Amino acid sequence: MGLLVDGTWTDQWYDTKSHGGKFVRSAAQFRNWITADGSAGPSGKAGFQAASGRYHLYVSYACPWAHRTLIFRTLKGLEEHITVSAVHPDMFSEGWTFETDDHGATGDTLYGLSHAHSVYTKADPTYSGRVTVPILWDKQQQTIVSNESSEIIRMFNSAFDGVTGNTLDFWPEEERDAIEEVNQRIYDTLNNGVYKSGFATTQEAYDAAIYPLFDTLDWLEEHLSENRYLMEDQITEADWRLFTTLIRFDPVYHLHFKCNRKRIVDYPNLWAYTRELYQVPGVAETVNFKHIVDHYLRSHTSINPHQIVPINPVIDYDAPHGRG
Structure with a gap:
């Protein structure tokens, strides 16, 4: 897990020492909003109008933040309107990659890039910061709309209602x-x-x-x-x-x-x-449990240095829930 410094990739783990051993998450830096008419949202600039086929979503099936956006893409009927690329579950010295030798890892279906950090530098060649998913990409302006999952799900919740006719509202x-x-x-x-x-x-x-x-x-x-x-x-x-x-x-x-x-x-x-x-x-x-388990157990070598993936208990998520 590294970061970009002035557009150059650096293999650097989180600095917990300076925070007394605490993990401190970095804030997302791309904070534009897709809106129904292209007007500016609560942050960022205008010019990102909801339209079928215009936007692309980069995700990891392992990442809970990216998973939010996949769920909203499904619930709001956006599968035919927003395309997706899924990274490989392993994240080592080069960060998220677009290798395809794992079930569900699609590669970069948009540009054929090899690493997620290349998506960031395509948007901003001098970007400094962590390279995280999800990444919501605008094919028209060739830039990142947002890498903040909590805001992407709110865009998906309402901005495309006029495109899809799906008016389910998860933020009433x-x-x-x-x-x-x-x-x-x-x-x-x-x-x-x-x-x-x-x-x-x-x-x-x-x-x-x-x-x-x-x-x-x-x-x-x-x-x-x-x-x-x-x-x-x-x-x-x-x-x-x-x-x-x-x-x-x-x-x-x-x-x-x-x-x-x-x-x-x-x-x-x-x-x-x-x-x-x-x-x-x-x-x-x-939900891709293989990506979830493999990513955490293989990628976090500071926690699991031998990268041993445990067998885990068998859990039946399809069992009747009895909640009406």
């Missing part, structure tokens, strides 16, 4: 304040909390992350004992943002990131909720 206006409050807690303690636990290099940093993580899982278990979804009986973006962490928890976070007080299958309500979301039509097809 009347629930936005409540959604933001839940999102903030889940992001800080759980979505990012698993990484803060797994990438910690001191006991103090690990302890500071792991206890809030399980406090949040306990809170979610209690909430879901009385509510079908995070916003009572309405499924929203908050549920999908949570889901991509839950689906990875038992296969990788529990063991690999030392989040091992409990598994998701040990929480009756959370486990049923996870199965229900997995069984929403189209969602299971966005």
Whole structure:
């Protein structure tokens, strides 16, 4: 896992030492918005109008942040309108690559590039920063629209409704304040909390992350004992943002990131909720467990230096969830 410095690739892991052993995630730098009419969104510049065939999505099936965008692409009927390239699950000294010798790794179907960092330098030859997925690319302007997953899913939620006729709304206006409050807690303690636990290099940093993580899982278990979804009986973006962490928890976070007080299958309500979301039509097809397990266990050599991939328990996500 490296980064670009003035457009030049550098193999450099996260600097936890300067943060007392804590993992600190970098902020996304491309923050433009696709809108229905091409007007400017909440950040960035105007000029990115929703249109069929104009945009391309670069993802990793292993990455929970990229997974969000694949789910929204499916739920909002955008498969025929937004093309996709999936990176190889292994991420070593050159970062994400477009090698194709693994099931589901497509290569760069747009330009035939060999590495994801080349997509960034194609957009900005002097870019400095981490090379992350998802990457939402504009074929017309030949640039990156956004690499911030939380904003890409909101673009997909509404910007293309006039193109697809799909008006499902996972960010309803009347629930936005409540959604933001839940999102903030889940992001800080759980979505990012698993990484803060797994990438910690001191006991103090690990302890500071792991206890809030399980406090949040306990809170979610209690909430879901009385509510079908995070916003009572309405499924929203908050549920999908949570889901991509839950689906990875038992296969990788529990063991690999030392989040091992409990598994998701040990929480009756959370486990049923996870199965229900997995069984929403189209969602299971966005989950690639082989890429998920292989990426984490083979790529994070600071945690698993011998790159041994465990066999893992057999988990039946298709089992009846019993939630209506």
